Amino acid sequence: MGGSESLPNNSSHVPVMLDPVMHALNVRADGRYIDGTFGAGGYSRAILKAGGAVLAIDRDPSAIVGGASLLEEYGARLRLVEGRFSEMEAIAKDNDFTPADGVVLDVGVSSMQLDQAERGFSFRFDGPLDMRMGADGASAADVVNRASIGDLQRIIGHLGEERRAGRIARAIAAARDEEPITRTATLAAIVEKAAGGRAPGSHIHPATRTFQALRIFINRELDELVEALSAAEQVLGEGGRLVVVAFHSLEDRIVKRFLRLRSEELRGSRHQPLNVGPAPSFTALNRGLKADDAETARNPRSRSAVLRAAERTAAPAHPLDITRLGMPRLVGVAEPEAFA
Structure with a gap:
């Protein structure tokens, strides 16, 4: 990613569902808020404008560099930290930022990363097949x-x-036997041919799901999300708000189950005695909010977005049990580092 001119001051960047996010966060002028996915700084800027203080985290060093102008504008009310949002609890403690009054997460790849060919996230532009959110x-x-x-x-x-995963995997293996696959356009063409081209009437490129899968895998995005949700539960004070915007079913399923498990009351019945468990640590504020027609027309990236929000109770945080969160398990697949 380039310099600061492409980040927070980029007028073309439109934060997804900004108004609903700000409403769900219920920002107070004296409140402290953690933006776990700083990106171009859209949410952070809105919180700062509303008078809140922000601890912003991003694993992409270019995003942190790009936040320099926002730091100059707001000074001590903004702290920028390079790191993973799964490390939120430790980062918040190191910055004396607990308890927090709100946590916001815009999950997935940022529009700036997609728009830069050299990052290799998108096949809209030919570039090196990279996709790493961090530097290693x-x-x-x-x-x-x-x-x-x-x-x-x-x-x-x-x-x-992807239901054609076997066919695509075999096509990739055959192509790499001829020469290494190093460019986004090359991989997109291989996948499109293996998938039989674009379905009639479909606006989705056949390589979309393959690129999504590779990006999620090498960045451990789902594991990071689970750990970030658990960290948010730890750092939020009573009455603090957790707001998450997810963009595909795997992410949203995890967020939905996490909040349901932490907001449901365990009840008994006349046929079964009361199942005593931990008290709810969150109160759900919605059942999943989607962008309205005006926003999707203005910002196409919001079409698949789902916003979920919950308010922290006074109950202790629950133990993390990833087996109940709908995480896909890649049995037998080595960790991403094994392929480096």
């Missing part, structure tokens, strides 16, 4: 060229929810 670890090219056909099939099938 395995790239998408490493996985595509080194993973077994079975591993590729599981990654694409489970994390991309």
Whole structure:
């Protein structure tokens, strides 16, 4: 990613569902809020304008560099930290930012990352097959060229929810036997041919799910999300708000189940005695809010967005049990680092 001119001051960047996010956060002028996915700084800027203080986190070092102008404008009310949102609890404690009055997460890849060909997130522009949100670890090219056909099939099938995963994995293996796959356009063409082209009437490119799967895998996005939700539960004070905007079913399923498990009362019945468990740590504020027609027309990225919000109770945080959150498990697939 380039300099600061492409980040917070980029007038073309439109934060997804900004008004509903701000309403759900219920920002107070003296409140402290954690933006776990700083990106171009859209949510952070809105919170700062409303008078709140912000601890902003992003694992992309370019996003932190790009926030310099926002730091100059708001000074001590904004703290920018390079890190993963799964590390939110430790980062908040290190910055004396607990308890927090709100946490906001815009989950997934940012529009700036998608728009920069050199990052390799999108096949809209030909670029190196990278997809790393941070500065280290395995790239998408490493996985595509080194993973077994079975591993590729599981990654694409489970994390991309792609029904043609086997066919695509075999096509990738055949192509890399001829020469390494190093460009986004090359991989997109391989996948499109293997998938049989674009379905009639569909606006979705056949490579979309494969690119999604690879990005999620190498960045451990779902594991990061689960740990971030648990960290938010730890850092929020009573009455604090958790607001999450997710963009595909895998993310939203995890958020939905997490909040349901932490907001439901355990009750008995005349047929079964009361099942005593931990008191609810959250009160759900909605059942999933989607962008309205005006926003989707103004900001196409919001079409698939789902906003979920909850308010922290006084009850202790629950133990984290990932087996109940709908996480797809890639049995037998090595960790991303193994392909670097």
